[in-house]
Amino acid sequence: MSNKLEVYLEEIGHFLSGREEREEILSEIRSHILEKTERESGGTADEALDKVIAAYGPARKVAERYLDGRPIIAPAYKRHLFRYTSVVFAWHAILTAAAVIFKEDFIVFPFLFIPRLGVMEALMYLPTAFLADLGIVALVLYFVTQRGKDVKLPWPRFGVDLDEVKTPAKAFWARVGTAIGAAVMSGFTGFAIYLFSRFNTVFLTSLDFDRARPLFTPEAGRRISLIVIAMFAASTISLVIKLFTRAQWVDAVSNVVSLALIGLLLRQPFDNLFAIAIPESLLPKIKFGLKFTLLPVALFITIALIRNIVLIGRRKLVARQGGYPAP
Amino acid sequence: MTETEIGSLETEMNRGFLHILVLALLEKDMYGYAMAKHIESLGYNVEENTLYPLLRRLEKNGWITSKWELGEDRPRKFYAITAAGRALRGSLLDIWKNQNRILDEINKENADVQ
Numbered sequence: 001m002s003n004k005l006e007v008y009l010e011e012i013g014h015f016l017s018g019r020e021e022r023e024e025i026l027s028e029i030r031s032h033i034l035e036k037t038e039r040e041s042g043g044t045a046d047e048a049l050d051k052v053i054a055a056y057g058p059a060r061k062v063a064e065r066y067l068d069g070r071p072i073i074a075p076a077y078k079r080h081l082f083r084y085t086s087v088v089f090a091w092h093a094i095l096t097a098a099a100v101i102f103k104e105d106f107i108v109f110p111f112l113f114i115p116r117l118g119v120m121e122a123l124m125y126l127p128t129a130f131l132a133d134l135g136i137v138a139l140v141l142y143f144v145t146q147r148g149k150d151v152k153l154p155w156p157r158f159g160v161d162l163d164e165v166k167t168p169a170k171a172f173w174a175r176v177g178t179a180i181g182a183a184v185m186s187g188f189t190g191f192a193i194y195l196f197s198r199f200n201t202v203f204l205t206s207l208d209f210d211r212a213r214p215l216f217t218p219e220a221g222r223r224i225s226l227i228v229i230a231m232f233a234a235s236t237i238s239l240v241i242k243l244f245t246r247a248q249w250v251d252a253v254s255n256v257v258s259l260a261l262i263g264l265l266l267r268q269p270f271d272n273l274f275a276i277a278i279p280e281s282l283l284p285k286i287k288f289g290l291k292f293t294l295l296p297v298a299l300f301i302t303i304a305l306i307r308n309i310v311l312i313g314r315r316k317l318v319a320r321q322g323g324y325p326a327p
Numbered sequence: 328m329t330e331t332e333i334g335s336l337e338t339e340m341n342r343g344f345l346h347i348l349v350l351a352l353l354e355k356d357m358y359g360y361a362m363a364k365h366i367e368s369l370g371y372n373v374e375e376n377t378l379y380p381l382l383r384r385l386e387k388n389g390w391i392t393s394k395w396e397l398g399e400d401r402p403r404k405f406y407a408i409t410a411a412g413r414a415l416r417g418s419l420l421d422i423w424k425n426q427n428r429i430l431d432e433i434n435k436e437n438a439d440v441q
Contacts, residue, residue, distance in 0.1 A: 021383070028359065028379055028404050035360045035401060036375075057376045065380040 004046060005033060008053050015063030025066055029056070073138065074145040080153050081137055082314050088133040089306065096122050096129065097299075111136065119291070120266055123259065123298050130306050175243060182239035189232040192225070201225045205276060217275045224268055231261045248312045255305035262298045266291065345373060345381055347423060350416035353391055353408040360403075382406055390415050 009026045016022045033052050041048035056062060073081060092114075095106045099114045100122045106114040117125060144151050195202045201221035204212040214221050238254035270287050278286070348371075352362055359379055366373050385391045390412035395402050408416070 025379070025383070027402070031401060031403055032360050032375060032379070035403075039360075055375075057374070062376045065376055066383065 004049055004053065005030065008033075008056075008059060011059035012063050015060050016066060019066070029062070032056075071145065073141045077141045077144060077153060080155065081134070081141060082310050083155055084137045084140075085130070085134045086310065088137060089130050092129045092133055093126060093303075096126060119295055119298075120263055123263065123302055126302050127305065127309075130309070174246075178239055178242050182236060182243060185232060185236040185239055189229065189236050192229045192232055196225050196229060202228055214275050216273055220268065220273050221275070224265065227261055227265050227268075231258065234258065234261065248308050248315065252305060252308040252312065255301050255308060258301050259298060259305065262294055262301070266294055266298075341373075343419070343423075345377070346385070347416065347419045348373075349378075349381060349385065350390065350408060350412055350419070353406055353412070356405045356407045358396075358403040358405050362406075385412070 009030055012029065013022055013026050016025060019025075033049070033056060037049050037052045040052070092112070095112070095114050096117065098104070099106055099117050100119055103116050105116050106112065114125075114129075144153070192202045195204070198209075199212070199214060200218065201214045201216060202225040203215035203221055205215055206212045216224060234254060234257045238250055238257075241250050270283075348366065349362070352365065357365070359375070359382065363373055363375055363378055382391065382393070386393055386406070388411075389409060391406050391408055393404050393406045395404050397403075
């Protein structure tokens, strides 16, 4: 018995593992290949066997023909995957915000557990929560599909429907706007780099460079300046890339980078931050002000990131069904 | 229309035709390789990796039965049609004949128009 044939059958068997009729399927394929090789080439020489095996087809494809073709989620329910995920995630996000604000745990066993979170933890938690929600909705739709009955899934006719997403327009003015944005951001980046190279910080008490003094202490000023320069640079790079492609992944990557940088910024120690004299009573207020300026920004970026992930998934799905091309 | 598009439509058309073809062939007990060769000799090609899974599905539904036989030093799985398979074949042939009749009618109407 040829070793090549056994290797081929083993490969098919691998893709059929778990099926009780696996051995019988393999026996029949073995019998067919050996007979065809013998009758059509007069022997079981390796070369002839190779040809017959090649004609039979790749192992995975052969195995797939024996597998049940039922989809994991029926085509009629696929659009509900992102619809329902958006609703579940909206509740998840609201409860997460409540957990942060009220400093409480939220438990809806076994579906939801939101521990008491700090703001940064909550921002890290939300993308994970989105993936969990997507998984739960997919699981429910899987069971609905496997039941094989016609279930009319409800969906109200209001609110944001991500099914209605259209291909981003490659309009001339959109590109002009992006080009202006890229130019402005590269100006900011260049200016920040200039300040940093001259003063080792971008935060100065005055724009009159002869009289300017650093706002922050040297080490803190250097760290925060580098983060801010990285934010400007990331934004510039993202805008430049968007001049060439409107692909959603550019926005998604940009969101991730921005979130990481805001996270770094929020983690900077506040004590001994200022190099200039600030009244003691004012410090907590400044700290509070800074956090509550950055947090809404981070929240908006998180929402944008999730929206972009949904859009990428949605577009891929539509493209696979013959719609507009995937990004 | 590209060859790929025609090929994919042909695959769809073949799906039903292959059921009738196999059920018609199995009036006499046959094994897979012999079936494929016989079909080929009639001027039609069926891929082996399509034929065997089809036989398995037909058997699962009770339309054909199978048994292993040892002949010429090689075990072969022979298939035979069942009473349910014959009934199915009759129904499928009726559908197929009706489809052919409809297409013939339309072709005649088209010829008259031209």
